[in-house]
Amino acid sequence: MNILSIHPVIPSTTPYPLVSHHVPAGFPSPAEDSLERSLSLDELLIVHPESTFFVRVSGDSMQGAGIFPDDILVVDKQKEAITGSIIIAVVNGEMTVKRLYRSAHGTIELHAENPHYLPITFHHEEELMIWGVVVGVVRTLNT
């Protein structure tokens, strides 16, 4: 940085014009410094917008997990499915919601959460197509 010249500061006697428009007086809000954004459901449920899709539940196979017919499921296609995850899987060409279990010896099972439904077993990872992981359940009431 170059210092070009130094002057003492001399108080000016030049008159300054009054501000011509109205400046709102009134007390500033004590909350102003702590203001945060309002809560947003998108922020809560949609972590990866490009890979997040919604599907509608039909049937009662996952009642035990609190997933009921007509619920909307928030599904993230890029999320890693681990054992215990509730996922959307493709079984015989159909999309279905089930809980995933991976056993130590490589078999995979899809479990319903309803005693009336039997688990489905896959012996190789490749047989099962995972469409996405369920990251949220949305239910609107009184509509």
Added chain:
Amino acid sequence: MSPRIFALVDCNNFYVSCERVFMPSLAGKPVVVVSHVGGCALARSNEAKALGVLMGQPYFEWEALARKHAIKLFAPNFPLYGDLSNRVMKTLSTISPDREVYSIDECFLDITHVVYSDPSTLGQTIRSKVMRTTGIPVSVGIAPTKTLAKIAGEIAKKSPALRGVHTIDGAPDALEHILAQTPVEDVWGIGRQTATKLHIHGIHTAADFTHQDGEWVRSTYGVGFFHTWQELRGIACIEGNDLHDHVHKKSIMCTRTWARAMSSLQDLEPRIAQYTALTAERLRRDRLTAQFVTVSLRTSRFIDRESRTTRDMTLALPESSAYTPHLTTLALQILKKIFVKGYDYKRASVVLSGFTENETHQMGIAGESVEARAAGSRLMRAIDSLNHKHGAGLIQNGFALLNKEDTRPHAAPPQNLRSPRYTTDWRALKKVA
């Protein structure tokens, strides 16, 4: 200029792939998306291609094949395709910020400054990231120029052994070999008409084209083709033109080709009105106002010369606007001026241009009061909101309703042909059991 590297990412059979995201049972099956019931093939799965269905081929020519092999047919679901396209493009921008969306299913990425071990690995990374995120399969062509990347992309698509990725590294012998196998009309930027002229000079392949003298190309065909010539020889010089770059969007167009030709003004007026309303909707969605309206009409290109005609005209509004009634009035004035009796028109388009961002302009026309303009804006917002909530076309331009036929642009074919709007309509969510 230091060398650059581009990746051309191209979705495979895009419309079909979109349908397969929500109908996994279609995997491995012959599927065709047709323009409308009895219309032409817009997109074909590999299985349908193998059966012999050609791009653009009218249904009646392959109807027997369709029945025999149970080809699954769809009418276009553009809301779904547009939404999935946006997701693909957003995903690609995480690979490189230098992204140029070229069409609904193609994107150039400048990967010059992206860190990766080798192009092939990056190509596979791109493929798996897009597949995992959106379910859409893509092919990747990598090369020192966009024109070469396009050629690489075609090669990647055609040979399954390449696993969807192909790199042209610019090494002269390999490049010459590839260009010798590329017909000149398949080169990006060289159309059938120019190719015919080139054929006369004995130029049949891309290699032949690059063997010509650059100055000859420039002086005979113009600077555009000279750039193509340079790009084929490995020198990147074609600048970008991103489709998603709203700030620089130059025009908004609505074009429709009709199965049945229109020859009277009464047939054309409601359609032009509807197309204007659609473009105006997009204008408002992008928060722009337009100064110029262009209307064009065209007969079929495949009839004899005397029966062919193309007519178009552009007029300006006194003041930039996004107010559908004003834009429609002008569009219909233009239509009356360009319409000539005695022709069978097959295609029309409405183009809006001369944009200004809406922050500075209200919707109205000079001379209107501020209140009238504000009312116009409120009216448009209310209409857009209702159309969004209840389905496009709920509220239409009165003119458009004069014609007894359904003039909605994607006039609904029978429900069983159009798949639900899985990603844009709460009522159309995919059901899972």
